[in-house]
Amino acid sequence: MGVAALSGALALTAAAVTPAAARPGPARHPAPAVHYVALGDSYTSGPVIPTQVDANCARSDHNYPSLFAAADKTAAFTDVSCGGATTAQMWQPQGTNPAQLTAVHRDTTLVTLQIGGNDIGFGSIIATCAALSVTDPAGSPCQKHYRAGGIDQLTLNVIRTAPDVGRVLRAVHRQAPHAKVVVVGYPDLLPDDGVGCFPAVPFAAGDFRYLRDTEKQLNTMLRIEALLGGASYVDTYGPTVGHDMCKAPADRWIEPLTPAAPAAPAHPNAKGEQAMAAALLAKAGQRGAPGGHRR
Numbered sequence: 001m002g003v004a005a006l007s008g009a010l011a012l013t014a015a016a017v018t019p020a021a022a023r024p025g026p027a028r029h030p031a032p033a034v035h036y037v038a039l040g041d042s043y044t045s046g047p048v049i050p051t052q053v054d055a056n057c058a059r060s061d062h063n064y065p066s067l068f069a070a071a072d073k074t075a076a077f078t079d080v081s082c083g084g085a086t087t088a089q090m091w092q093p094q095g096t097n098p099a100q101l102t103a104v105h106r107d108t109t110l111v112t113l114q115i116g117g118n119d120i121g122f123g124s125i126i127a128t129c130a131a132l133s134v135t136d137p138a139g140s141p142c143q144k145h146y147r148a149g150g151i152d153q154l155t156l157n158v159i160r161t162a163p164d165v166g167r168v169l170r171a172v173h174r175q176a177p178h179a180k181v182v183v184v185g186y187p188d189l190l191p192d193d194g195v196g197c198f199p200a201v202p203f204a205a206g207d208f209r210y211l212r213d214t215e216k217q218l219n220t221m222l223r224i225e226a227l228l229g230g231a232s233y234v235d236t237y238g239p240t241v242g243h244d245m246c247k248a249p250a251d252r253w254i255e256p257l258t259p260a261a262p263a264a265p266a267h268p269n270a271k272g273e274q275a276m277a278a279a280l281l282a283k284a285g286q287r288g289a290p291g292g293h294r295r
Contacts, residue, residue, distance in 0.1 A: 033074075033075030033076070033109075034072065034074040034075055034076075034109050034110055035074070035075060035076040035105075035107055035108050035109045035110070036065070036068075036069055036072075036074040036076065036077050036078070036108075036109070036110040036111075036112075037077075037078045037079075037080070037103045037104050037108050037110070037111050037112075037176075038065030038077075038078070038079040038080065038081050038111075038112050039080060039081060039090065039100045039101070039103070039104075039111065039112065039113045039114075039115065039168075039172075040065075040081035040082075040085065040112070040113060040114035040115055040184070041081065041082070041083065041084065041085040041086070041114065041115055041117055041118050042058060042081075042082075042083035042084060042085075042118075042264060042267060043114055043117065043186060043187070043267065043268060043276075044063060044064065044065060044079075044081035044112075044114045044184070045057050045058055045059040045060065045063055045079075045081040045082055045083050046058075046059065046060030046062065046063030046064075046263075046267075046268070046273050047059075047060070047083050047263070047264040047267060048060075048259070048262045048263050048264050048267075049062055049063065049262055049263055049268075049269065049270050049273060050062065050262055050270075054082075054097075056082070056094075056095040056096045056097055057080075057081065057082035057083055057094070057095070057097050058082075058083035058264070059079065059081060059082065059083075060273070062270055062273060063079070063081070063273050064184075064273045064274070064276035064277040064280060065077070065079045065081065065112060065277075066079065067273065067274060067277035068112075068277045068280050068281055068284075068285070071277065071281055071285070072281060072285045074110070078103045080097060080098070080100045080102075080103045081100075081114070082094050082095075082097045082100070083264070084118060085100070085115065085118060086115070086118045086119045087115055087116070087119055087161070087164040087165060087167070087168055088164075090115075090168050090171065091171075101168075101171055101172070101175065104171075104172055104175040104176050104179075105175065105176060106175070106176060106177070106178075107176075108175075108176035108179045109176075109178065109179050109180065110179060110180050110181075110182070110284060111172050111176060111179050111180070111181045111182070112182045112183075112184050112234075112280065112284070113165075113168060113169070113172065113181070113182070113183050113184065113231075114183070114184040114185075114186070115165065115168065116158075116161050116165055116186075116218055116221070116222055117186060117218065119157070119160075119161040119164060120154065120157035120158055120161055120214075120218060121154075121157060125154065125211070125214075126257070126265075126266055128142065128145065129142035129203050129204075129207055129211065130202045130203065130257065132145055132204065132207075133198060133199075133202045133203050133204040133207065134202075136204055137198050137199075137204050137205065138204065138205050138206075139204055139205070139206050140204055140205070140206025140207050140209075140210055141204050141207070142203065142204060142207040142210060142211070143206060143207055143210040154214045154217075155214070155217060158214070158217045158218050158221050159221075161218075161221065162221050162224070162225055165183075165221070165222065165225045165229075166225050166228060166229050169181060169183070169225065169226070169229030169230070169231055170229065173229075173230060180232065180284060181229075181230065181231040181232070182226075182231060182232045182233070182234055182280065182283060182284050183222050183223070183225065183226035183229075183231050183232070183233050183234070184233075184234045184236060184276065184279075184280060185219040185222050185223065185233065185234060185235050185236050185237055186215060186218060186219055186222075186236065186237065187236045187237060187239075187240040187253065187254060187268060187272055187275065187276060188215075188237050188238075188240040188241045188242075188243065188244050188254070189211075189212075189215055189244055189245060189254050189266060190203075190208050190211055190212045190215070190244050190245065190246065191208060191212070191244050191246050192212065192241045192242075192244070194208050194209035194212055195208065196208035196246070197246035200246065200256060201245055201246055201256045201257065202257065215237070216237070219235075219237055223235075232283060232284065234276075234279050234280050234283045234284070235279065236275065236276045236279050239275055239278070239279050240253055240254070240272065240275050240276075243271070243272070243275070245257075245266060249261065252269070252271075253268060253269060253271040253272035253275055254266065254267065254268055254269070254272055255267060255268075255269050
């Protein structure tokens with residue numbers, strides 16, 4: 001065998017016995033850094049939950065966007081959620097908080113949106129139903145009030161809010177055309193089985209079912225608008241069932257109208273924000289479900 005042939009044979013033999021781990025594999029390219037912007041109302045901002053970092057918006061550094069950003073190790077994080085926000089505040093300042101959409105830019109890669117509760121009148125609904133409960137604790141005076149004209153006003157409010165949510169999603173896509181957009185639903189506020197806990201939570205017995213169904217209508221609308229608007233939807237209702245405001249203090253993730261833990265009335269406490277963060281992480285996290293950014 002000639003020298004050239006022998007050299008070639010040795011080279012082939014060496015290649016054959018080289019361990020696979022030592023052979024160069026395909027180049028790995030890290031995913032782009034995540035630039036995350038959180039938009040939303042008080043369920044996003046986390047009023048009263050320590051530590052409050054923005055008094056104007058009652059924003060906590062332990063709300064679900066902050067917890068998600070820390071767990072997902074996002075490269076950049078901007079939280080402009082604000083207590084009392086409606087879809088209008090996406091374009092309008094709210095006290096010292098600028099219009100929320102001003103935080104969304106072309107380099108934004110992830111946007112979460114939790115909005116609609118104040119558009120349908122969340123605060124006034126709670127106050128009205130609580131006041132009416134004493135007139136008929138065993139009945140459904142709140143439901144009768146909102147259906148007095150023959151059309152359920154709360155259902156109508158949900159329907160009227162849908163186009164506004166769709167308009168927000170279109171604006172987000174225009175301003176951040178490469179971003180993953182996630183609509184976050186609302187957690188379970190009242191017992192999912194419809195059994196109330198008057199007077200601990202001062203709604204009449206029949207109104208627990210009515211208000212539960214109204215929240216489900218709101219979440220269904222948000223899910224549909226997300227689908228139509230090219231966004232994902234995160235269900236926070238299902239993961240929080242069994243931890244509503246009627247449960248014992250140790251078990252509840254939503255505080256009642258007289259909170260026992262640091263939280264606003266009828267809002268998530270720290271555990272509730274943690275539960276929403278976990279649901280978001282599973283859907284949109286870098287190590288979450290398919291479709292999320294991955295390292």
